[in-house]
Amino acid sequence: MAESFSEFPSQLGPILDPLASAGSDRTRTADSPPVDGELSRPIRLEAASGADKYVISAEEQEQALRQLEEELDDATTSVERLNAALKEKDERKAHVLNELNRLREKIRDAGADSVVEKLMLLLRSVKALERQEFALKSNFDAKHAELEAEICELEAKASNDYDDKSLHDGLDHSIGTASENLHLAKKELAARLRAVLSLKRQLDDVPTPSELTQYKCRLAELNTNIGEKDRQTRKFYSTYNALLEIKELMLKEISLLNSINSQFQDAIASTAGQMKLIDSMEGILKGIKQKLEKMQVGLQADQKICDTLRERISDSEPGGVLAS
Template sequence: MQEGSSEQEFNSIRASIAILNSNLDQQNQKKISVLNELQNLQEKIRKEGAESKVKKFVSLLENLKLLERQESEIRCDFDAKRSSLEAEVSDLEEKIAAGSDSKMLSRGLDGSLNESLLKLNIAKRELAARLRAIVSIKRQLDDAPSQSELIQYERRLSELNAHIQEKLQQTRKFYATYNALLEIKELMLKETSLLNSINSQFQEAIASTTGRMKLIESMQGIVKGSQQKLGKVQLGLQEEQKVCDALKERYTVQWRSKDAAILS
């Protein structure tokens, strides 16, 4: 009866070792799955050009490497524990074969079984912690945008950029119109002031030769100033025309190159 109980305890210890081996194999499979997913995500990053997510993936990869080191340490510890358990099993088998005292053997088996169960529970907790860490990393990787989302973001940014450019052109046009009207207003005020001055002093100026000479000189100065102002305006117009011609030429070249690319 005691030998049957001993065999059951041996079988329980061996089952514990088998469970530990199975858990370790499952953990290795999950690690391989996570590594494959990371490789797929890295390939997507290279194809989609999602540079803004590179730092996040690097951090996740560093965490994964840390978990791999921890796994290696756990595996070494597991191998040591397994070797110890196998040595204990061999020792117990030798004792059974040698016909040792059943009470001492039973106590030894109970102690070994309790120790094995404790080690098994510790290994389960460590495995659960590892699985939680892997699931956390997987969730963070799932937060990365997909290719369709990146395309949608790019489309929205392009539309926003086009809208901003349109508003900018309108704003520039309004400012140019305002400046032109303001300049026209200033010229009209000067013209009105000049006409009022001439009207008030004309009769007095033509009454004498000196007054007429001063009036002529004043008019010549006004004409000269107007010509200088007209020259500045014409220079500005020429500069604006050059810029306009350059833009037309550039757009014409771009359109021709696009047409050539489409035809080819």
Template sequence: MVTCSKQSVEEEKHVEEELKKVESSIAILNTDLEQLNERKSNCLNKMRHLQDKISREGADVVVQKLFTLSQSLKALERHASDLQSHCDSKASKLQADVNELENVMFCGKDGKNFSDCLDSSLHNSLERLNSAKRELAIKLREIVWLKRQLDDVPSQAELIQYEHRFSELDVQIQEKLRKTRKYYATFNALLEIKDLMLKETSLLNSISSQFQGAISSTAGRMKLIDSMEGILTGTQQKLEKVQLTLQAEQKICDAVKERYATAIAEQRSCYSILKDFQEECAKNERLRRLSS
């Protein structure tokens, strides 16, 4: 029984100290309000003095002062209203705490009821703290998720590096395609040469087999000459076609060379522009790090 009474006395002393702290904070807030009211009254007195001075003197310079003082008065009134609302909210909160402490004090005279009330208040405080911790954990998870999403987005340097790799891969693919087309063209040319050689061989074999029989008579010789002239005409026509094809291919080759020279010039200009762009990006990154 003695220990219980001692505990109740200590708890009452603790509650009284809390009440004194609350009263002191309320007194501080009241003094702040009194100071603001004094400043407001001083501003009003200055405005009255300025009005009297305006009535006595000219209104050019005084009106400007009055305008500045009215602006400062409005700012002080806004500050006073904000402070008043803050003081009211603080006072209401402190009054609620005081009422809660009074309820805790007067909920029961013995130490058991007082300790039960304190336990319930502590339990409620712990519940509010746990709920705040849960909300904070949810916010932290959202922040971590957003940071991961930001990390997944490539930076400017990574995008430039990807562009370099893709351009190098495109150059390798174009080189491989050019070599493959060259091999196919060589194969087709060799195949055509083979066909022409086979035709020429068959023609020479036919001439060699028919030469002895055709040279023995005049009609055979005339027929052989006509056939040789026909072969020569066909060969010349084919040669003309081949020359026309060669000229067309030469024109295409010249056009490709011109496009290649133009592309080389554009590539050089693009490299210079890319170098300037990379330097500007590096400067931007340094400035961003300095600003952050």
């Protein structure tokens, strides 16, 4: 804007300079009236060649000055109008930038950056598809025009009683070209269909969120069933081991009773046999006591483990009862 103001002195110079030179070059005579009345006198200006002379009255000077002032006012008004328009555009630009920053902050706060990126990718895909569509339409229009030209040419040949052999040769050539193009188009279509089917299979292999939820629920059910089966199996093995141990003890007891029964009559017949029987019975009793002590130690260890498990269950689930 400062440049527009600086241009006015250079534009007004050619107009104001003759006036200034005229005011400085005019001469006074002794009979001249006072200075206050000098504006009513005509001003004589010499041309650049010095041959012609022009007379400009005070009214014309005032009119020229008024015209210049009006032009200056118009230019000032235009400059002010341009300044106001520029200021308004700056305000609009600042408002748009503020709105854009606010939208970006909202997107960041909402955590929708990935959604926006996907939307931008989709928009770019749409534009690419539009370009492909335009290219296909252009190709289609060109082929359509070419086929119409061939049809018109064939109709013209047929209407002008063209040579049948040449006409048949041209038709055969056109049909062969069309068949070849059709074969190539079928190949391209088959390749694209294979690619589409491959992509569909890949998409089908990717589980959907609902399928993932179903898989998760099913895996949780299977885990629960496996845990229940594991507990039952452990219980069955414990029962089997206990029964097997009871069986071994009962077999030993039966063997001992059979041995005592078979040797009892011979043992009580003599004093030495009685002492030997008593010693053997004491050894058997001692072995039974050792076995009992070992069983009690194992029982205490199992009881401690059971108490620990009860405490853990009661801490994790208040009021829970350990299943036997």
